[in-house]
Amino acid sequence: MSETAKTQILTTDGIPLKVSLKKSERKNKIRAFALVLPLLLFLIITFIFPIFSMLARSIDDKQINTVFPKTFEIYKKWDQSQLPSEEMYATLFNEVITADGRQIGKASTRMNYSKSGWKSLIKKSKRQFKKIKEGPYKEKMIAIDKRWANIEFWKALGQMVDPVTMGYYLNAVDLTYDSNKKIIRQPEKRRVYNSTWWLTFEISVLVTLFCLVLGYPISYLLATLPLKFSNLLMICVLLPFWTSLLVRTVSWIIILMQKGIFNSILVWAGIIADENRMQLIYNKTGTLIAMTQILLPFMVLPLYSVMKTISPSYMRAALNLGAQPMHAFYRIYMPQTIPGISAGGLLVFVLAIGYFITPELVGGSEGLLIGHFIAFHLKSSLNWGLCSALGAILLAVMLVLYWVYNKIVGIENIKLG
Amino acid sequence: MIKSIKVALLAIVALAFTATAYADFTFVSWGGAYTMSQQKAYIDTWGPVKSGKTKVKVENYNGGLGEVKAQVESGNVKWDVVDGLPVDMINGCDEGLFEKLDMHTWEGGKYNASIKENGAGASGPLSECSAPQIFWTYVVIFDPKAFPGKKPKRMKDFFDVEKFPGKRGVHTWPQAVLEMALVADGVKPTKVNSVLQGEGGTDRAFAKLEDLKGHVVHWSAGAQPLELVSSGEVVMSIVYNGRAGAAILSEGASFDYIWEGQVLDGDWVAIPKGSKNKAEAIEFLKHATSCESQAEQAKYITYMPMRDCGTKIIKANEPWFHTGVDVLPHMPNTKRRLKKSVFTDPVWWADNNAELKEQWTAWMAGNK
Numbered sequence: 001m002s003e004t005a006k007t008q009i010l011t012t013d014g015i016p017l018k019v020s021l022k023k024s025e026r027k028n029k030i031r032a033f034a035l036v037l038p039l040l041l042f043l044i045i046t047f048i049f050p051i052f053s054m055l056a057r058s059i060d061d062k063q064i065n066t067v068f069p070k071t072f073e074i075y076k077k078w079d080q081s082q083l084p085s086e087e088m089y090a091t092l093f094n095e096v097i098t099a100d101g102r103q104i105g106k107a108s109t110r111m112n113y114s115k116s117g118w119k120s121l122i123k124k125s126k127r128q129f130k131k132i133k134e135g136p137y138k139e140k141m142i143a144i145d146k147r148w149a150n151i152e153f154w155k156a157l158g159q160m161v162d163p164v165t166m167g168y169y170l171n172a173v174d175l176t177y178d179s180n181k182k183i184i185r186q187p188e189k190r191r192v193y194n195s196t197w198w199l200t201f202e203i204s205v206l207v208t209l210f211c212l213v214l215g216y217p218i219s220y221l222l223a224t225l226p227l228k229f230s231n232l233l234m235i236c237v238l239l240p241f242w243t244s245l246l247v248r249t250v251s252w253i254i255i256l257m258q259k260g261i262f263n264s265i266l267v268w269a270g271i272i273a274d275e276n277r278m279q280l281i282y283n284k285t286g287t288l289i290a291m292t293q294i295l296l297p298f299m300v301l302p303l304y305s306v307m308k309t310i311s312p313s314y315m316r317a318a319l320n321l322g323a324q325p326m327h328a329f330y331r332i333y334m335p336q337t338i339p340g341i342s343a344g345g346l347l348v349f350v351l352a353i354g355y356f357i358t359p360e361l362v363g364g365s366e367g368l369l370i371g372h373f374i375a376f377h378l379k380s381s382l383n384w385g386l387c388s389a390l391g392a393i394l395l396a397v398m399l400v401l402y403w404v405y406n407k408i409v410g411i412e413n414i415k416l417g
Numbered sequence: 418m419i420k421s422i423k424v425a426l427l428a429i430v431a432l433a434f435t436a437t438a439y440a441d442f443t444f445v446s447w448g449g450a451y452t453m454s455q456q457k458a459y460i461d462t463w464g465p466v467k468s469g470k471t472k473v474k475v476e477n478y479n480g481g482l483g484e485v486k487a488q489v490e491s492g493n494v495k496w497d498v499v500d501g502l503p504v505d506m507i508n509g510c511d512e513g514l515f516e517k518l519d520m521h522t523w524e525g526g527k528y529n530a531s532i533k534e535n536g537a538g539a540s541g542p543l544s545e546c547s548a549p550q551i552f553w554t555y556v557v558i559f560d561p562k563a564f565p566g567k568k569p570k571r572m573k574d575f576f577d578v579e580k581f582p583g584k585r586g587v588h589t590w591p592q593a594v595l596e597m598a599l600v601a602d603g604v605k606p607t608k609v610n611s612v613l614q615g616e617g618g619t620d621r622a623f624a625k626l627e628d629l630k631g632h633v634v635h636w637s638a639g640a641q642p643l644e645l646v647s648s649g650e651v652v653m654s655i656v657y658n659g660r661a662g663a664a665i666l667s668e669g670a671s672f673d674y675i676w677e678g679q680v681l682d683g684d685w686v687a688i689p690k691g692s693k694n695k696a697e698a699i700e701f702l703k704h705a706t707s708c709e710s711q712a713e714q715a716k717y718i719t720y721m722p723m724r725d726c727g728t729k730i731i732k733a734n735e736p737w738f739h740t741g742v743d744v745l746p747h748m749p750n751t752k753r754r755l756k757k758s759v760f761t762d763p764v765w766w767a768d769n770n771a772e773l774k775e776q777w778t779a780w781m782a783g784n785k
Binding site for chain 2: 101102105106108112113117118119120189191192195257258282360361365368373375376378380381382384
């Protein structure tokens with residue numbers, strides 16, 4: 001009796017209390033899970049599954065291997081010092097002839113990413129190869145198109161040998177594979193992604209800072225003014241928020257352009273001469289101004305709701321105890337608004353980093369952020385592998401920043417009200 | 418009383434549902450004055466639309482095969498007819514994104530012969546999936562009021578920022594700009610493609626583009642360059658010729674063209690694979706690309722028909738434009754202008770677009 005009393009507690013039925021407790025709670029847990037299940041399924045289907053599908057696309061390189069499997073077998077044994085053997089030419093010829101039209105179309109698009117020109121070469125060859133009845137194939141293929149004798153084209157196939165590739169991720173940071181699958185930098189004239197990543201990051205950080213600096217006083221006013229004024233101010237904040245994004249962007253173009261409202265007022269007031277009109281749009285300045293105004297409500301509203309909960313008696317107490325107003329503000333009021341700053345800052349940053357329509361319309365040549373490239377590869381070049389890689393990197397950057405933020409400030413320290 | 422209101426409401430809701438029981442046919446194009454011309458010339462003149470049997474929904478898009486690819490791969494094709502650029506038509510047909518059309522059987526077998534030039538240096542359709550539409554050009558326009566003295570006349574004036582100071586409008590993709598750079602560098606328009614595609618051609622074009630450094634404003638949507646020129650933000654700009662023509666003829670805008678070095682491109686129409694209204698779409702295409710429709714669209718916008726039977730109808734019936742003026746003077750394909758024009762090569766661009774876009778973006782980024 002004393003042993004069991006030391007080791008476990010028993011219920012009156014003789015079953016251990018732990019087991020009994022678990023059983024009675026299981027029903028509650030199942031019920032709770034069943035209530036959450038629809039939302040969980042929804043999240044999995046609309047959110048988690050597409051993200052994994054995108055990540056899968058960014059490393060997928062199976063296309064080639066389904067169309068040219070035998071060629072790639074022989075390819076692995078090739079020494080790459082001179083043109084391939086007749087055997088490789090013959091195998092490729094057969095696989096081109098027998099391939100399904102649609103599959104080979106996709107494959108040739110993929111080959112084109114590695115070396116421009118493969119696409120039209122395969123297309124032309126598929127048509128003209130019908131004229132070749134029998135081997136030897138090497139001479140006849142070269143007669144159809146000189147590119148078959150260009151060793152660079154054959155070498156480019158080296159990048160596509162494996163069914164899984166990190167090639168897209170490399171391209172996304174201005175690197176590439178050479179024909180031996182070693183990592184090298186892209187030729188200088190093709191390096192655009194690294195500078196774009198920096199530009200995107202720089203603009204997002206600047207926009208977040210400007211929104212904070214401009215939004216903090218607004219939220220403070222909203223939280224502390226008497227109701228009839230703060231209501232009016234609130235309408236002033238919300239009305240632009242509800243206006244269409246494109247309308248706001250185009251309005252900024254009209255205000256900021258060379259012959260626009262802002263410049264014309266300055267010239268009329270004699271502040272600047274007519275020839276020295278300021279270039280405020282189609283450059284980084286315009287992007288920053290427009291994006292700050294558009295993302296301002298996202299900073300103001302979380303800050304406002306946090307500030308509303310701060311009792312004014314703290315400040316009064318601090319002043320009463322002899323603190324200077326600025327000192328009291330810095331030591332007492334601001335620390336209490338940190339959760340709001342975190343929420344607003346995070347929101348604005350995440351939105352800014354993915355923005356691409358506004359920068360594209362007002363940023364001119366400095367307005368091509370990473371979103372523009374994702375859209376370009378999605379729509380025009382149809383390089384969905386590279387598009388997914390860019391998106392995956394963006395996701396990874398955001399997760400890393402979130403983790404860093406959590407370490408520094410702590411995620412429990414975000415409040416929306 | 419309440420009961421009759423309820424019945425009335427139910428009837429209205431039921432009516433709304435039956436209204437959608439008509440075949441909903443979706444036509445997708447670029448928007449603005451261009452789509453308006455297509456609406457008036459092809460859709461409103463189509464039999465089933467005139468009799469009310471079919472309702473055609475018109476949607477806008479900004480080019481590229483992204484939406485088409487997404488629809489076809491997911492099996493949920495919402496678009497029935499898509500108007501696109503030659504480079505997208507070639508790529509789309511290769512990837513199996515469009516239905517194959519038997520154009521050689523249309524109009525009793527005489528259809529293909531009427532396409533004398535398809536933009537790739539040959540006659541007949543460009544691919545098996547796309548039906549011919551119009552030729553349009555990238556052309557340079559300027560506001561004559563911006564140049565009180567000498568007016569720019571040649572393509573090299575567009576690149577000469579000392580003689581003709583001011584900013585230039587250039588679109589955010591490299592097609593046509595490289596060709597124009599070579600013309601400005603002294604290459605004869607008819608030789609531009611062979612130079613561009615030859616050794617060092619693109620490098621030569623990019624070297625010429627350095628002349629414009631710091632003087633460029635970039636546009637991405639068709640209506641933007643017209644605003645840029647008329648507001649004085651730029652003194653000259655590359656535009657789609659039809660938008661400029663519509664502005665001049667319909668709205669009385671005062672623009673002048675630099676015809677030398679204009680770069681001709683085409684627009685074709687195709688049916689996404691798996692479209693639910695395929696049979697109807699084919700009937701629509703036969704009507705929309707008929708000789709009469711080809712001529713009809715020129716009443717509203719200054720784009721040139723691809724089939725020469727369309728051009729013949731216009732010539733025989735001038736003044737043809739809907740405001741009662743001659744339209745051929747604004748068309749890019751007069752014999753004299755064609756001698757100074759470049760046909761952009763869609764096959765070469767299909768191959769090299771992705772790579773050149775990267776080089777182009779690096780140039781744009783250095784263009785502060």
